[in-house]
Amino acid sequence: MASDEQLKIDGNLIPDGSAGDEPRVMRERVFRWWDYLIYAPLMAVNVGVIAWFLLSWFRLADTGAAAAPFWIITFLLSYNFAIVLFRWLILPLMSRPRRRRTTRQWKVAVATTFVPGLESLEMLQKTIESLVRMDFPHETWVLDEGDDEKVKDMCSRLGASHFSRKGKPQYLTDGGAFGKKTKHGNYNAWFDAVGFARYDVIVSFDPDHVPDRDFLDASLGYLDDPSIGYVQFPQVYYNQSAGFVARGAAEETYAYYSVIQMSSYSFGFPIVTGCHNIHRTEALKEVGGFPAHDAEDLLITLLYRSKGWQGVYVPEIRAKGLTPTDWPGYLTQQWKWARSVLDVKLRAFPRVAGRLPFGARLMGFLHGFYYVQEGLIGLASVSFLVLMFVTGVTPKFLTHEVLLDYLIVGIVLAFSDMYRQRFFLNLRNEWGFHIRAQFVRFVKWPYIFFGLVDAITGRKRPYALTPKVKAAKTTLMTWPHLVVFGVVALAWVIGLALGHEVHPLLAVAGGIALVSALFAVWTEMWESPEPFNIRIWRAEFDQGR
16 A cells, blocks of 8 residues: 655655655656745735734724624634635645656546436537547446437447446445435446456546547556556636636636645645546545545545545646536536535544545645635625614724725735736636636625535535536526625615614625625526526517517
8 A cells, every 4th residue: 555655855856655666656846946036025925914904903903892793804804814825835835746658558447427318418429539539548438327329329339338327226226325316326336337347547537528639648657656546637628718607617716726736736635626537446446436425526535545545636738628607507516516525524524534644634624615714704794784784883993994904905915816827727818817706706605605504504415417508497596696685775774764874884885785796696697598588588678669
C-alpha cells in the first residue's frame, strides 16, 4: 500500500508517492522565484487593508439593542476575510505533476452512463464517438439504465459495449451500493458484473463530457506509480456562451479548478470530480466502488486517502462538458451540491478524519465551507433589513464611513485577485472581474441555505440528474426572491406605519434588496420557456393588437 507523501524537495520537484526503485510521480511547484516579487507585496496589502478595516469596525462595537446584529455581522465578515487570506496563504504551495507517459499495457475500460428520456441521444452519440476514438487501447461501455434499443444500436454502430441493470433485481435495490435511479448504483452494478474482474483501470465519464483524443495517453502514466489510486482533470464547459447563467456558472469554477485544486494537490488532497476521472481498479475495489451518496466524488476522495491511496491532479484541459443553461437546472444542481457536500462534512468526514494524513485532513475539513458562508450571509442580510425596518433601530455601525471603508477593501481585494488569475487554466478566456458569477451567487443563496438545513437535519431527497439544457416547461425556481421582496417590503411598510424614521442608508439598502430580488426573478422569466417567458407574453400581446 502507498505511503504518505514525501516532502523532500529536489530543486523545484517533489517526489509524490512510493520510494525505492518504483516509478514515482514528480510534483513541481507552480510558483517561481519571480512570483514572490509580486505575491509578497500583494499579500501584505491584503492583510493590511483587512486589518485596517477591522480596527475601524471594532471601534463601532455596539452594546445596545444592536449588539447581537453587530457580533453576527462581525463573525460573518471575519469568516469571509479568513477564507480570502487562506486562499492567498496556500497560493505559493500550488503544485502540478510532471508529465509522464505510461510504460505499461493497461487493460482499460472507459464508461459513461445514460438515462433514456432524461438525456438526449444526440449528446450521447457525441460522447461515445469521442470516447471510442481515444488513442490508448481501451474498451468503451455505455451503462444504460433503460436498456434502450436505440442506445444498443448506437453502441453497436459506433464500436462501444452496452450494459444495463434493468431486469436484474440484485442491482436495483432501494438504497445502498446498487440504489436504483442513481449514478453510483448504475456504476456499481457494472463494476460488480464486469468492470472489477476484467480491467486494471476504469475511466468514468459523464454522458455530456467529450475528451481529447490523447486523454488516456495524458493520464495513464501517473498510474505507473503504484501509490496512485486516481487521476483527476479539471471540469471545463464548452457551452459557456449559451447564456448568462451558463457563463456565470462557468466563471464560478475558474479558481477552483486551477489554484484551489493545485493547492489541494500540494496537501495530498486533490478532490475527485464526478465529470471525468481515472481510477485504479485495485483502489476502487478496496473502497467498495462508488459510495452511495450524492457527493460520491468528494466521499470517495476521503475514502481513498483514508486507505493510503494518493491522487494526482493534472491542471490541463483534456475534456469539456456542459453546464446548466437556465436557473432551474443551475439552482437544482447547487441545492443538491450544497446538501450533499455538507452532509459529507457533518457525517462522513468525522469518521475518517483520524485516518487521513495531516494535509488531507486540513483540506478535507476546509473544503465545502463556501456553502455555509453563502447561505448564512444571504439569510443574515435579509433578516437584519427586516429587523431594522420593523424596530426602527439603526445600528451605529451603519454609517457612510463604514460602507466607504468596506468598498475600499472590496476594490483592493478584487484587484489583488487579478494576480491569482494568472494561474487560471485558460487566462485569455477566464480573466476578468466575473460579475456574472457574483450575480449567480446572489441568486442561489436561498438554495444554498436550503441545502445547509437539509444537511443539518439529515433530510434525504431523491437522486436527481442535473439538466444541462432548457426544459420545455418549468416551475419558477427564483420564487424565494419573490418571498424576500414581499418580506422586506412588508417590513418597510410596517416600520413606516409605526412612525419609525428610516435611516437614509437603510432606505438605500432596502431599495437595492427589492430591486435585486425582482431582477433575479425577471432574468428567469425572460429566459424561461412557457409558461413564464416574458417574450412569449409580449409576442402574444402584440399579435392580439
